[in-house]
Each structure stands twice: as structure tokens, then as C-alpha cells.
Amino acid sequence: xxxxxVMDHFTNPRNVGEMKNPDGVGEVGNAKCGDIMRIxxxxxxxxxxxxKFKTFGCGAAVATSSMVTEMVKGKTIDExxxxxxxxxxxxxxxxxxTKMHCSNLAADALHKAIGDYRDKQQKKE
Amino acid sequence: MRRVYLDHSATxxxxxxxxxxxxxxxxxxxGNPSSVHGFGRETKQALEQARNQVAELIGAASREIxxxxxxxxxxxxxxxxxxxxxxxKGKHIITSCIEHHAVLETCEYLEKNGFDLTVIPxxxxxxxxxxxxxxxxxxxxxxxxVMHANxxxxxxxxxxxIGKLAKEHGIVFHVDAVQSLGKIPINVEEMNVDLLTVSxxxxxxxxxxxxxxxxxxxRIVPLIHGGGQERKRRSGTENMPGIIGFGKACELAGQxxxxxxxxxxxxxxxxxxxxxxxIEYVKVNGPVGEKRLPNNVNVxxxxxxxxxxxxxxxxLGIAASSGSACTSGSLDPSHVLLGMGxxxxxxxxxxxxxxxxxxxxxxxxxxxxxxxxxxERLRMMSPLYDQVIHSKQA
Numbered sequence: 001x002x003x004x005x006v007m008d009h010f011t012n013p014r015n016v017g018e019m020k021n022p023d024g025v026g027e028v029g030n031a032k033c034g035d036i037m038r039i040x041x042x043x044x045x046x047x048x049x050x051x052k053f054k055t056f057g058c059g060a061a062v063a064t065s066s067m068v069t070e071m072v073k074g075k076t077i078d079e080x081x082x083x084x085x086x087x088x089x090x091x092x093x094x095x096x097x098t099k100m101h102c103s104n105l106a107a108d109a110l111h112k113a114i115g116d117y118r119d120k121q122q123k124k125e
Numbered sequence: 126m127r128r129v130y131l132d133h134s135a136t137x138x139x140x141x142x143x144x145x146x147x148x149x150x151x152x153x154x155x156g157n158p159s160s161v162h163g164f165g166r167e168t169k170q171a172l173e174q175a176r177n178q179v180a181e182l183i184g185a186a187s188r189e190i191x192x193x194x195x196x197x198x199x200x201x202x203x204x205x206x207x208x209x210x211x212x213x214k215g216k217h218i219i220t221s222c223i224e225h226h227a228v229l230e231t232c233e234y235l236e237k238n239g240f241d242l243t244v245i246p247x248x249x250x251x252x253x254x255x256x257x258x259x260x261x262x263x264x265x266x267x268x269x270x271v272m273h274a275n276x277x278x279x280x281x282x283x284x285x286x287i288g289k290l291a292k293e294h295g296i297v298f299h300v301d302a303v304q305s306l307g308k309i310p311i312n313v314e315e316m317n318v319d320l321l322t323v324s325x326x327x328x329x330x331x332x333x334x335x336x337x338x339x340x341x342x343x344r345i346v347p348l349i350h351g352g353g354q355e356r357k358r359r360s361g362t363e364n365m366p367g368i369i370g371f372g373k374a375c376e377l378a379g380q381x382x383x384x385x386x387x388x389x390x391x392x393x394x395x396x397x398x399x400x401x402x403x404i405e406y407v408k409v410n411g412p413v414g415e416k417r418l419p420n421n422v423n424v425x426x427x428x429x430x431x432x433x434x435x436x437x438x439x440x441l442g443i444a445a446s447s448g449s450a451c452t453s454g455s456l457d458p459s460h461v462l463l464g465m466g467x468x469x470x471x472x473x474x475x476x477x478x479x480x481x482x483x484x485x486x487x488x489x490x491x492x493x494x495x496x497x498x499x500x501e502r503l504r505m506m507s508p509l510y511d512q513v514i515h516s517k518q519a
Contacts, residue, residue: 002436007436010433010436011440013506016505016506018511027508031469031470031473031509032468032469032470033450033469034430034449034450034451034458034469034470034473035430036507036508036509037508038508054506054507054508054511055506055507055508056428056429056430056506056507056508056509056510057430057433058430058431058432058433058436058449058451059432059433059436059451060451061430062433062506099451103451
């Protein structure tokens with residue numbers, strides 16, 4: 001039911017972990033619905049230098065989290081803001097229909113982390 | 126790659142002895158049992174023998190057995206057929222919150238069409254309280270439908286007590302025994318059951334065949350009309366290879382039940398205890414001991430999600446199942462686990478292993494060796510597990 005690429009990201013997820021002093025953190029989902037994704041960002045200037053994630057959820061939830069971290073590394077935050085959940089799914093060669101809504105939230109987590117970073121920047125100013 | 130099948134409650138392999146006998150009914154003994162000629166008489170006789178084999182396993186008379194296309198059809202026939210037959214007598218039906226979808230959805234369909242439905246809760250072990258059933262009975266109750274053993278957590282229900290209650294009140298009593306058939310003894314007389322659902326493919330028989338036991342004198346209205354086969358209860362030319370296979374599987378199940386149970390209880394307890402001892406933050410779902418099916422293990426592994434566990438096990442060739450939302454096809458995890466009072470996040474991390482005849486102790490060792498590693502890997506990825514790590518470090 002999953003593509004090879006999804007299984008690859010599920011088996012060997014990229015950028016798993018936490019960050020000690022992240023510039024931005026975003027979390028979506030809840031344990032009740034069975035998916036939680038948390039993304040940490042290390043941002044220098046406008047560039048995403050490093051990104052880590054932790055995810056509780058099904059194969060699709062883990063794979064989309066891993067994929068999005070790979071997609072944004074080295075990108076500017078403006079470039080990262082336009083990455084959609086659909087684009088993440090597409091980069092994985094597609095997801096089963098039933099997974100498109102409940103487990104495809106990694107871009108939302110990313111955008112939330114960027115929002116968190118921007119809030120912190122504003123407070124500094 | 127090594128393959129370990131631990132999903133026998135989903136389906137079983139067909140016993141080679143069963144498959145062999147079925148084959149002759151495809152290629153050699155292919156007559157229609159309704160035909161007058163020798164080809165037909167030959168299969169008619171075999172049909173009645175198979176009916177007898179099924180009847181014997183549940184303590185029924187063979188004329189009380191109606192063959193169907195499987196457990197789901199038998200459940201539908203029992204519930205819809207009784208509702209239709211008794212709709213002038215009353216409109217109230219009692220069931221439980223842990224029934225199989227074939228029962229629950231059928232009852233809910235009737236509810237949408239003018240019947241009243243009471244859904245009895247279960248305790249934390251997944252067992253129905255006889256008192257709750259007693260309290261739910263009304264003067265217009267026409268049917269009580271309760272499963273013998275639960276497919277997810279293996280909890281065995283107090284069927285004989287509920288049967289006694291139903292009999293006292295003159296209420297038709299239907300039991301879905303798909304999961305218990307061939308695993309624990311069934312006797313429709315001792316249990317006061319009026320209608321009983323059984324299925325072939327859970328007992329090393331073929332898929333696509335099941336049966337409904339209908340006690341003599343109990344009236345049900347058929348769902349399928351036509352040529353009047355199966356004493357007019359289920360029209361359509363009989364699925365002879367399937368029926369023959371199901372009959373043979375019942376015969377074998379009767380012979381092997383005690384040995385199978387003894388062996389599987391040992392493996393079950395080894396697996397369950399091994400998981401509890403080898404992995405932290407694990408909860409056993411369902412009862413322990415005699416109230417549990419011999420072949421069922423169900424645990425919730427905290428801080429990880431069920432489908433991730435299944436995928437990881439599958440990559441090592443181990444087949445299991447889960448009650449997580451991702452595997453139930455809806456946004457909610459298993460209605461059985463929620464009915465037992467589990468919170469969503471613990472239900473999402475549930476894992477069911479169901480043992481079968483061919484499983485070995487060595488296979489259980491393999492699972493016990495691999496599972497902790499899988500859990501460790503997924504927990505290191507899980508944001509829910511962070512708090513546990515941090516509190517350990519503190």
C-alpha cells in the first residue's frame with residue numbers, strides 16, 4: 001500500500017531527533033487522533049541550516065516528516081513556506097487515499113515552526 | 126526471508142487434508158445436489174455429511190444447520206431474519222459494544238429503520254455483564270445478539286448465563302461464534318443458544334463459506350430468495366467444495382481442539398509474559414487465564430503507534446494486527462478497546478498476535494527478540510516518549 005520511497009523514509013528516517021536551542025519549533029496533531037509531529041529549526045539569516053523531527057504516528061506520518069526535513073534543508077524560510085502537504089506526498093511518490101488527510105501534516109508542522117521563529121524574531125525587535 | 130504468521134484470527138491457511146478433499150468436488154464430483162441423477166445424488170449425500178460434521182462440533186442436529194457464504198452473511202441472516210420474523214411482536218434488540226462489525230452495523234441498520242437498539246457496555250477486560258443484559262430487557266425485546274469470544278482481545282463471554290436469561294424471557298438469542306469455533310467447546314443446548322454463526326476460514330477451512338445454526342422451531346425470514354435450497358432459508362446452488370471443506374475442517378477441529386488449545390496456551394503465555402517482561406510501559410488488553418481464547422495475545426505498547434509497529438514487524442516477516450485508527454480504516458481506533466475504557470493514545474498502540482496450529486516456540490522466541498528493538502527504535506522517534514526519557518535523566 002505504500003510506495004518504496006515511503007518505506008525507505010519510514011525505515012531510514014532522515015533528521016530524527018531533538019534540538020537543544022532551536023530557533024523555531026512547530027507541533028501538529030494530537031495523541032487522540034494518533035499522529036503527532038514536532039519539527040525543530042536552526043535558522044541563520046533566512047536560511048534553514050538544520051532541521052530535526054520527532055513523530056508519533058503511522059508509516060505515512062513518519063515518512064512525510066522525514067521527507068519534509070529533507071526538502072527544506074538549505075532553503076530560505078520563504079521557500080519553505082510554500083511547500084505544501086500535497087507537495088510532500090508527491091515527493092514520496094504518493095500516499096494511499098486514506099492517509100492524505102490524517103497523516104499528511106508535516107508541512108503544517110514546518111510552517112508552524114517557521115511561525116514560531118518569526119514570532120520570536122518580532123519579540124526581539 | 127523468514128515468515129512468521131501470527132494473524133490467525135484474521136484468517137487461517139487451509140489444512141492440506143481439507144484442500145485435498147475440496148479438490149475432488151471441483152473436478153470430479155461436480156453435480157448439483159438438487160439434481161435427480163447420480164451426479165447430483167453423490168453431492169447431495171456429501172452435503173448432508175458436511176452438515177452433520179458442522180452440527181456435531183456445536184452439539185446441534187444437522188437439520189438445524191444452514192450453509193451461507195460466510196460469517197457476515199450468517200450474522201445478517203440471524204439478525205435481519207429475526208427482526209423481520211418478529212417485527213409485529215416487538216422492536217427492541219440488545220447487543221454489546223464489542224461485537225464484530227457484521228453484527229453492529231446490521232443492528233444499526235435496523236435502528237435506522239425503526240427498531241430500538243440497546244448496546245451493552247463491557248468491563249475493562251472486555252467482558253459483558255449479565256446484569257446489564259438483564260436490566261436492558263424490555264417487554265418488546267425480540268433479540269439478544271452477543272459474541273462468544275471477542276476477535277480482538279479474546280475475551281470469552283458468559284453465553285450460558287445470557288442464554289438462560291433469554292430463555293426465561295422468551296427472547297431469541299443469537300451468538301456470533303466465529304472466533305471461538307474449534308478453539309473452545311460450544312454446545313448450543315447447554316448454552317441455550319437459538320442462532321449461532323460460524324465460519325470456515327478461521328478454522329483451517331476455506332473462505333467464502335459459513336453457517337447459521339437455527340434452533341428447531343425458531344423462525345427466521347430468508348435474505349436470499351430463489352430456488353429454495355437450505356430448507357428455503359438460503360437459496361442458491363450450494364458452494365459444494367467450500368461446504369465439503371468446511372465440514373472436514375469442523376471434523377478436524379473437533380479432534381484437535383484439546384491438543385491445539387494446550388499447545389497454544391503455552392505459546393500465548395510465553396509471548397504475553399515475554400513482551401511484558403521485555404518491554405517497558407506495556408499494558409495487556411483483555412482478560413488473563415481461562416476467560417481468554419487460547420490463541421490471543423493483545424497488548425498496548427505506549428508511546429508508539431500500531432501501524433508503525435505492524436510495518437516494522439512485517440519487514441522482519443512477522444504478521445500481526447493492530448487496533449490503531451490507521452488499520453481500522455477510520456479516524457478512531459478499535460471500538461473494542463475504546464469500549465473497554467482505553468484512552469485513544471493507548472488504543473492506537475495496540476498489537477494483536479493470534480496463534481495457530483503451526484506456530485512454534487522458536488517463532489515466539491524470534492518475535493520476543495525482534496519486538497523490543499522495534500519498539501526502541503520507534504520510541505526514539507516519538508515526541509511522546511521525550512517526557513519519559515527526560516524524567517529518567519532527571
